[in-house]
Amino acid sequence: MELQRHGRSQELKAMATTNFKFSSRFGALVFVTDLFSQLLEDEEQQREAPPSQQQQHSLSPSPSRPNKSKRKATLPVRAIPPPQGTPAPLPEEFREVMIREGMTEGPILLIQKRLTATDLKKVQNRMSMPVKQATEDFFKFLKPSEEAIVNSEAGMTVRLIEPSRDVSTVVFKRWKMEKTTGRTSYMYVFNGKGWGDVKNKNALRESEEVQVWAFRVGDQLAHALVRVPS
Numbered sequence: 001m002e003l004q005r006h007g008r009s010q011e012l013k014a015m016a017t018t019n020f021k022f023s024s025r026f027g028a029l030v031f032v033t034d035l036f037s038q039l040l041e042d043e044e045q046q047r048e049a050p051p052s053q054q055q056q057h058s059l060s061p062s063p064s065r066p067n068k069s070k071r072k073a074t075l076p077v078r079a080i081p082p083p084q085g086t087p088a089p090l091p092e093e094f095r096e097v098m099i100r101e102g103m104t105e106g107p108i109l110l111i112q113k114r115l116t117a118t119d120l121k122k123v124q125n126r127m128s129m130p131v132k133q134a135t136e137d138f139f140k141f142l143k144p145s146e147e148a149i150v151n152s153e154a155g156m157t158v159r160l161i162e163p164s165r166d167v168s169t170v171v172f173k174r175w176k177m178e179k180t181t182g183r184t185s186y187m188y189v190f191n192g193k194g195w196g197d198v199k200n201k202n203a204l205r206e207s208e209e210v211q212v213w214a215f216r217v218g219d220q221l222a223h224a225l226v227r228v229p230s
Contacts, residue, residue, distance in 0.1 A: 087112050087135075088228050090213055097161050098215050098224065106215030108137045112228065115208045120199055126175065126191035127199070129212060134188070141214050146221055150174055150188070159217070160190070161224035163202045163210075170194035172223065190223075198225065 087109050098107060111134045119127045131138075142150065149156045155173025162168060171192035177185045190198075202225075204210075209228040216222065 088211065090211075090224075091226060093165065094161060094213070094224050094226055097165050097167070098222075101159065101161070101167065101222065102217045103215045103222075104218055106141070107213045107224065108141050108215075109135055110138045110141070110212045110214050110223075111135065112209065112211045115204055115206055115210060117206050120204060120206060122196065125196055126189040127195060128175070129188040129190075131187055138188075142221075155191075156221065159220070159222040160194070160198065161222075162198050163204075163225055163227045166201075168194055168198060170198065170223075172221070190225075 090107060090109075095107070111129045113129070113133050115127070118124050129138075146156065150172060151174045155171045157169055158172045160168055160170045170190040171194065172188070172190060175187050175189045175191075177187065179185060198204075209230070211226045211228055213224040213226060214221065215224070
């Protein structure tokens with residue numbers, strides 16, 4: 001502001017020197033009085049003048065930008081596996097072995113399950129088929145005469161088509177289990193030396209999913225143990 005006042009004073013003085021001649025002290029005094037009055041008026045106008053638009057823009061806060069909505073990540077579509085417990089069909093190569101063995105009835109699916117550590121332990125020497133996991137046809141397929149033998153202590157020796165499609169024999173029987181609660185439950189099993197040979201020869205593994213199918217050759221009950229493709 002001091003620089004502006006000084007500049008204005010110099011301008012007025014130059015005008016006075018160029019355009020006016022003072023013939024008396026009174027005229028000089030009047031001129032000086034007018035000069036300072038003009039300077040005071042200019043200063044007052046500058047004080048009352050509103051700030052420039054540029055100053056307003058620089059001092060005013062910049063408007064906030066609206067937040068852009070985030071795009072939702074698109075998840076890859078995964079193939080939905082079949083429902084748990086949905087049985088896989090019998091492989092055609094096993095059906096051919098059954099026919100070659102002389103199948104006269106069947107085949108029907110008895111159970112589809114995952115092998116447990118107990119199924120493969122040497123001391124247990126059996127593969128369990130829990131009744132709760134068995135199909136409805138499990139019990140329909142057994143004849144009363146067959147059921148009586150299966151429920152006996154010795155069980156029934158049956159033909160078994162192994163996962164390798166070799167044919168051997170195992171004992172098929174109902175297994176009695178005594179629980180710590182004092183209650184008794186039953187399940188069906190393959191056991192005996194024949195089962196130990198089957199699990200070792202076919203390198204069966206824990207958690208591997210298998211099926212047991214039943215068929216008849218004349219009046220003889222027979223089974224097939226099939227690996228379910230993972």
